[in-house]
Amino acid sequence: MREHGGNLDVAQQRFGGAAEDWIDLSTGINRVPYPDVDVEPRQWRALPSRSDIESLHHAARQAYGTDAPIVAMGGAQAAIQLISHLASRGRARILAPTYNEYAAMFSTAGWDVTEVSDLAALAGADIAVVVNPNNPDGTHHDRHELLALLPRVGRLVVDESFADAVPGISLAPEAGQPGLLILRSFGKFYGLAGLRLGFAVGSEPDIAALAAMAGPWPVSGAAIAIGRRALLDHDWATATIARLADDCVRLDAAARSQGWTLLGGTPLFRLFDTGDALAAQEKLARAQIWSRVFQQKPGWLRLGLPGSEAEWSRLSAALSV
Numbered sequence: 001m002r003e004h005g006g007n008l009d010v011a012q013q014r015f016g017g018a019a020e021d022w023i024d025l026s027t028g029i030n031r032v033p034y035p036d037v038d039v040e041p042r043q044w045r046a047l048p049s050r051s052d053i054e055s056l057h058h059a060a061r062q063a064y065g066t067d068a069p070i071v072a073m074g075g076a077q078a079a080i081q082l083i084s085h086l087a088s089r090g091r092a093r094i095l096a097p098t099y100n101e102y103a104a105m106f107s108t109a110g111w112d113v114t115e116v117s118d119l120a121a122l123a124g125a126d127i128a129v130v131v132n133p134n135n136p137d138g139t140h141h142d143r144h145e146l147l148a149l150l151p152r153v154g155r156l157v158v159d160e161s162f163a164d165a166v167p168g169i170s171l172a173p174e175a176g177q178p179g180l181l182i183l184r185s186f187g188k189f190y191g192l193a194g195l196r197l198g199f200a201v202g203s204e205p206d207i208a209a210l211a212a213m214a215g216p217w218p219v220s221g222a223a224i225a226i227g228r229r230a231l232l233d234h235d236w237a238t239a240t241i242a243r244l245a246d247d248c249v250r251l252d253a254a255a256r257s258q259g260w261t262l263l264g265g266t267p268l269f270r271l272f273d274t275g276d277a278l279a280a281q282e283k284l285a286r287a288q289i290w291s292r293v294f295q296q297k298p299g300w301l302r303l304g305l306p307g308s309e310a311e312w313s314r315l316s317a318a319l320s321v
Contacts, residue, residue: 003295004100005027007026008022011024011288014285015285015288017288022290023290023306023311024290024304025284025289025291025292025303025304025305025315027188027193027269027292028162028266028268028302029268030191030240030244030268030305031305031306031308032240032307033191033192034190034192034233036233039221039226040225042221047221048219048220048224052221052224053219053224055224056072056219056224056227059227062232063231063232064172064182064201066172068176069206069207069208071207071210071211071214071218072197072198072223072227073197073198074198074214075185075187075193076161076183076184076185076199077198078214079198079210080102080105081105083105083210084106084111086155086206086209086210087127090126090154091112091114091124091125091127092106092111092113092114093115093122093128093129094128095128095131096116096117098129098135099135099159102129106127122149122152122156123152124153125153125154126155127156128155128156128157129157130146130157131158132146132159132160132163132169133163133169135162135269136264137263138265138269140166141169143171146158147171150179150180154179158171158182158183160172160185161185162188163184164185164190165189165267166266172201175202175203177203178205179203182202183198183200184198184200185198186199186231189237190230191307192226192230195220195223195227196223197219197223197227244267244305248267248305251303251305251306252270255272257319258274260273260274269302269303270302272301273299274299277293277294277297278298281293281301283318284315284318286318287314287321289315289318291303
């Protein structure tokens with residue numbers, strides 16, 4: 001497996017403790033999850049029906065402000081694994097640095113892969129990939145600049161896995177036109193990554209192709225029931241966006257007290273230059289708080305946001321040592 005956050009087993013091997021002892025801030029997963037997760041027993045026993053899946057699709061369209069074709073999948077990652085099969089092998093260009101699965105996936109599938117550093121350099125690609133907001137630095141890209149790329153690439157994939165907390169940047173309302181494919185993650189914002197739910201939104205041919213590749217039951221009955229309920233809970237989403245914004249201010253202030261420099265981030269994670277990320281990670285790990293470091297960027301440390309006052313207190317105590 002490539003380098004990712006959420007590798008709590010590595011933390012346990014190095015520093016001890018059971019999984020429940022740790023505060024895992026190495027991911028961008030909301031640590032205050034959507035609370036209403038009870039499901040009827042039949043959701044575990046029966047295969048999901050077509051009407052069940054369509055009801056989930058309807059809820060997702062409402063949440064994302066689109067009427068375009070959509071397909072639910074086992075997380076955004078499931079869609080990422082399939083997009084190389086939407087076209088013949090060709091030139092894949094990825095705006096980088098970004099989520100490391102894209103380059104690996106296209107390369108494994110036999111594509112000619114180039115990572116570029118600005119939007120203009122994506123022109124001429126058979127498939128161009130932009131993560132918006134970006135992981136790990138949180139860079140936002142202007143909607144109009146992204147749309148201007150469409151005539152210049154064969155297909156534009158916009159990964160909006162972290163867009164729920166900043167909905168104004170989403171291109172989902174523009175989906176449906178040829179060449180534009182939007183990927184959405186459910187688990188990050190709603191704090192239910194283990195549910196394995198995500199969506200692809202795009203043109204009819206692309207969504208039909210992805211649905212065919214995903215098979216007849218791409219998500220579980222439990223994911224359908226919980227996902228539908230959460231996506232339609234606009235009050236919870238609004239309150240969560242406000243809370244995350246406040247918590248970002250709080251985390252940024254705590255980092256400044258350590259002399260760390262904010263490099264960017266989203267309302268679900270922050271990226272800091274610590275000078276020595278391995279030392280900073282170890283300092284936190286001794287208090288059983290896990291963080292994300294990057295081999296190619298020895299100063300970079302990414303932190304998710306604590307989810308309770310007890311977690312904030314533990315983080316504050318760890319930083320004060």
